[in-house]
Amino acid sequence: MEVRTYLKISVGVALATIALKTGAWWVTASVSLLSDAMESLVNLAGAMFALVMVTIAARPPDEDHPYGHHKAEYFSSGFEGVLIFAAAVGIIWAAVSRLLHPQPLEALGLGLLLSVLSSTLNGALAWSMLRKGRAARSMALQADARHLFTDVWTSAGVLVGLGAVHLTGWLWLDPVVAIGVALNIMREGGSLVSGSADALMDRAIEPDARAEIDKVLAGFGHQTIRFDHVVTRRAGQRRFVDLHMHMPSSWTLGRAAAVRGSVEQALMSAVPGLRATIQLLPLDVEAHFNDVEDPI
Ligand SMILES: [Zn+2]
Numbered sequence: 001m002e003v004r005t006y007l008k009i010s011v012g013v014a015l016a017t018i019a020l021k022t023g024a025w026w027v028t029a030s031v032s033l034l035s036d037a038m039e040s041l042v043n044l045a046g047a048m049f050a051l052v053m054v055t056i057a058a059r060p061p062d063e064d065h066p067y068g069h070h071k072a073e074y075f076s077s078g079f080e081g082v083l084i085f086a087a088a089v090g091i092i093w094a095a096v097s098r099l100l101h102p103q104p105l106e107a108l109g110l111g112l113l114l115s116v117l118s119s120t121l122n123g124a125l126a127w128s129m130l131r132k133g134r135a136a137r138s139m140a141l142q143a144d145a146r147h148l149f150t151d152v153w154t155s156a157g158v159l160v161g162l163g164a165v166h167l168t169g170w171l172w173l174d175p176v177v178a179i180g181v182a183l184n185i186m187r188e189g190g191s192l193v194s195g196s197a198d199a200l201m202d203r204a205i206e207p208d209a210r211a212e213i214d215k216v217l218a219g220f221g222h223q224t225i226r227f228d229h230v231v232t233r234r235a236g237q238r239r240f241v242d243l244h245m246h247m248p249s250s251w252t253l254g255r256a257a258a259v260r261g262s263v264e265q266a267l268m269s270a271v272p273g274l275r276a277t278i279q280l281l282p283l284d285v286e287a288h289f290n291d292v293e294d295p296i
Contacts (some may be wrong), residue, residue, distance in 0.1 A: 004058075006129050009052040009264045010144055012215035013125045019150075020118035028111035030165075031098040031180040031287050032158045035091035036115065039151055039185060042087045043144075050144050056292075057236050070236030074196040079144035081192030082156035084147065088186040095178035102171040105162070112159055119155040137237045137273075143192055150188045154181050201231040206239070213268040214243055220263050224248055226283060239274045241267065249282035256280050 025028075053076035061068045126148030133141030161177030164170070185198060200280035204210065210232060217227045227247040233240050245263065247256055260278050267276045 001257060003054055003132065003136050003141050004051065006132055006141055007144065010047040010125060011044065011051065013121055014026065014047050017118040017122055018044060020114045020121075021155075024111040024114035024118075027114075028162075029061050029103055030105050030108075030111060030158075030162060030174050031095050032161055032174050033115060034094060035178040035181050036151075036158050038087050038091055039154055039181075040118070041085075041143050042080075042083045043147060043151060045083055046076075046147060047144055049079055050076040050141070052076075054138065055142075067235070068238060070238040071200065072184070073138065073236040074199050076196075077192050078196035080143055080147060081189040081196070084150075084185055084192065088182040088189065091182035091185070092179055095175035095182065098175040098178070099172060101202055104171065105165060105174065108162055108166050115155050115159060117154050122155075123152045126152065133158060145195075147188065147247060148190075149152030150185065154184065155229075157181055157184075158175075176197075202235075205232040205234050206241045209271045209274075213267060214275075216223055216263070216266045216270045217243070220259070220266070225259065228237060229295040234287055237273055239271055240277070240281075241271075241274060242277045244279050244281055244287065246281050246283045246285075249284070 017040045018037060021033065021040055021175055023034040025037050044131045050073075053236045056072040057068075057070050059069045125147045129141055129145035129148065132138075133145050158177060158181060161173055161180075176238070205213075217230070224247060228244050230241065232241040232242075233235065236279060240288065245256075247259070257280075260280060264276045264278060268274050279287060
């Protein structure tokens with residue numbers, strides 16, 4: 001299945017879990033179940049936003065964005081992080097007011113059953129999305145899956161808390177659990193935001209992909225040609241490498257271009273989705289692009 005298909009399914013699952021969890025809150029009047037339901041609302045917004053962003057990321061390069069739109073995915077995970085954070089603040093607000101004005105819980109059994117149902121749904125989806133997200137190197141899908149997992153843990157914590165309320169009759173446990181849930185949601189949101197901010201800053205490609213590149217270059221490099229100044233970066237699912245290919249100055253341009261072409265082909269088949277930019281230089285000439293300073 002495509003990344004987009006997973007995201008469409010996750011929109012549907014988010015709608016279903018919102019219905020189930022809102023039902024659970026409705027029958028029990030538990031603020032911790034409300035916090036659980038609110039997190040699912042964020043899921044829905046996040047999944048829809050991710051869908052839009054992945055669609056933008058898949059657009060071919062155009063005049064304004066000649067390198068493509070792959071970084072759009074980072075906005076999706078960053079935005080989701082901000083939403084999660086906001087939901088957590090809302091939950092804490094509701095929980096504190098419940099602490100001040102305790103209220104009895106009702107129909108706990110039914111509420112818990114609905115919550116377990118929605119968690120099972122979320123857990124199954126999250127697991128398959130995380131696998132796909134890793135395979136497709138999609139930040140948007142991985143962020144969505146990780147958030148769904150938080151959701152499952154949240155619900156598990158809420159279940160335990162409500163079970164304890166049922167056994168002890170301590171009503172204050174319900175808002176306290178809700179606050180605990182909210183703090184965890186906040187942490188998750190914060191790491192999503194910082195993760196996508198970090199990714200926006202042209203991170204080097206994964207070490208195993210870099211090793212593949214070095215292996216290919218070692219296969220071509222012999223006494224006559226030399227590779228250096230190899231730099232890499234990633235943008236969403238796209239990988240980029242820039243490098244120098246130094247060769248004897250007596251080579252014709254045609255010969256040089258033929259070798260360059262086969263190096264490029266080999267690199268692209270070693271690392272899927274790689275775009276290589278290879279600068280041709282004589283063996284005894286160096287381009288000093290590393291020395292360029294930012295204009296102030
Ligand atoms: Zn060089």
